[in-house]
Amino acid sequence: MASSSSSTFSSSLLKWMDIQVLLVSTIVFLLLADIMRRRRPKTFPPGPLCWPVIGNTVTIDFKKAHLELCRLAEQYGNIYSLKMSSSWSVVLNGYKMVREALVTQGDTMADRPESALSMEVSNHLGVVTSNGYLWRQQRKFALFTLKYFGVGKKSLESAILDEFTHLSRDIEELDGKPFNPHLPTNYAVANIICSLVFGHRFEFTDKKFQTLMAMFDKTIELEASIWAQLYDAFPMVMKRLPGPHQTVRNIYDHVKVFLREEIEQHKKDWEPSEPRDYIDCYLNEIEKSKENAAAGFTEDNLIMCSLDLFVAGSETTSTTLRWSFLYMAKYPEVQEKVQAEIDRVIGQSRLPTMADRADMPYTDAVIHEIQRIGNIAPLGLPRYTTKDVQLGDYLIPKGTEIIANLTSVMFDKEEWETPHTFNPGHFLNKEGKFVKNPAFIPFSAGKRVCLGESLAKMELFLFFTSFLQRYTFSMPAGVKPVMDFRFGITLAPQPYEICATPRHL
CATH class of the missing domain: 1.20.5 (Single alpha-helices involved in coiled-coils or other helix-helix interfaces)
Incomplete structure (x- = not known):
């Protein structure tokens, strides 16, 4: 037994x-x-050790990813490779290397990679993450329609200045007391794109509008976090786990409901012969393009394109303005010179116009320097090689994700006299006239350059000049400007309070 x-x-x-x-x-x-x-392909540039399963996903500090990528460039050179998700990425640094890729070799890098999270949200639609014929048709239509409704033209100036007037009334009531400019600035800038896309603005007190803006602000931060990277690396697992990555999906679901409601409202009183805004024009195009399904003119795509325009047309500009208030408070001597130029060219009896910019080289230089050192889009958005391409000494195979580190361009010591110092002189010649610097590419470059660039330039000049015409910015008593950032798709200042004291001349 x-x-x-x-x-x-x-x-x-x-x-x-x-x-x-x-x-x-x-x-x-x-x-x-x-x-x-995961072995690095033979033709690939060098890079840090790639760990089994996780690759380089958890070896990068995503709270300061742009600085981490600049640090790696010091070790591996201006072109190196990382394993960030399920495939290899090549990171480009410095103006010459980035220009070679995005401009000289731009035809081979006009596509976006298909990350799991972005595809979950967009399903290959919109104007930001779509590719090929559909993308070209959507981008062409968006640029034409925005121009039709005034982008880049004098007719849009009054809408921007009216929005400043709404904002300034709220600031005036504070009588110089400290306030956080984050949400008010977001509301004012976002209302410009709302007017173009929806045909109307929102009151700053509108609860639905406030919720929408808070959602966008949150997702801009989360989409560049470690959670998004983990989702892209392990989508089948992360899809079933709780965490901030689920917040991104939920936010976009809510935003899509909001946009669909706007579209349905438009359809009730839509007059094809008299389009009022982007949505009306798109509804017209849906009818015209029924025989051309590949162009992608559908209501689902209208939702995604509207969402893309909303983000592209508001986030970068409002963030730049928030940096501008901080830099003016930190450098009062620069603020005084801007105000002196405003007083000399425009005076106090009228609001600025875009025609004034040619006569205001110092103000123009200050705006550009704020954009440069504020570094609003630190890594841009990734590209994707559509065929084998030679970059530097390396042959990069078709299907490789390309990350153009715009931070390395904006602070390239070979292109800027004092790259880490706030210096409007970067954009002025010896005679004090404004000069362009080819390394200034805050909107990226090549075929995927930000389609909201023209709108952003108008908004920045008119808002900034209007603010400095009417107010002097300073920190609350006993407080020094803190230039720390919050990393996301955009690089935003940490929350702060500032004083906007009315100028009485």
């Missing part, structure tokens, strides 16, 4: 050991397979 029990125990033990050996062998095999799969 004892012999039988002993035999059964031995048999069970052997089976358990066999299972353990099988499990260990399977794990080792999978790790080795992953290591082989």
Whole structure:
């Protein structure tokens, strides 16, 4: 009996050991397979050690990713490679390398990679993450329609200045007391794109509008976080786990509901012969393009395109303005020179116009320098090689994600006299006239350059000049400007309070 029990125990033990050996062998095999799969291709540039399974995902501090990528450039050169998700990425640094890729080789890098999270949100639609023929048609239509409704023209100036007037009334009531400019500035700038896309503005007190803006602000931060990277690396797992990545999905679901409501409202009183805004024009295009399904003119795409325009047309400009208030408070001597130029060219009896910019080289230089050192889009948005391409000494194969580190361009020591110092002289010649610097590419470059660039330039000049015409910015008593940033798709200042004291001349 004892012999039988002993035999059964031995048999069970052997089976358990066999299972353990099988499990260990399977794990080792999978790790080795992953290591082989993740080996850096022979033609690839060098880069940091790529760990099994996780690659470089958790070796980068995503709270300051742009600085981490600049640090790696010091070690590996202006072109190196990382394994950030399920595929390899090549990171480009410095003006010459970035220009070579995005402009000279731009035809091979006009597409966006298909990250799991962005595809979950966009489903290959919109004007930001779509590719190919559909993207070209949507971008062409968006540029034409925005221009039709005044972008880049004098007719839009009054809408921007009216929005400043709404904002300034709220600031005036504070009588120089400290306030956080984040949300008020967001509301004013966002209302410009609302007027173009929806055909109307929102009151700053509108609860639905406030919620929408808060959602956008949150997702801009989360989409560049480690959570988004983990989602892209392990989508099947992360999709089922709780965390901030789920917040991004929920936010976009809410935003899409809001946009669909706007579209349905438009359809109730839509007159094809008299389009009022982007949505009306798009509804017209849906009817015209029924025979051309590949162009992608559908209501689902209208939702995504509207969302893309809303983000592209508001976030970067409002963030730049918030940096501008901080820099004016930090450098009061610069603020005084801007105000002196405003008083000399425009005076106090009227609001500025875009025609004034040619006569205001110092103000123009200050705005550009704020954009440069504020570094609003630190990494831009990734590109994707559509065929094998030679970059530097390396052959980058088709299907490789390209990250153009715009931070390395904006602070390139070969292109800027004092790259880490706030210096409007970067954009002025010896005679004090404004000069362009080719390394100034805050809106990226090439075929995927930000389609909201013209609108942003108008808004920045008119808002900034109007603010400095009417107010002097300073920190609250006893408080020094803190130039710390909050990393996201855009690089925003940490929350702060500032005083806007009315100028009485």
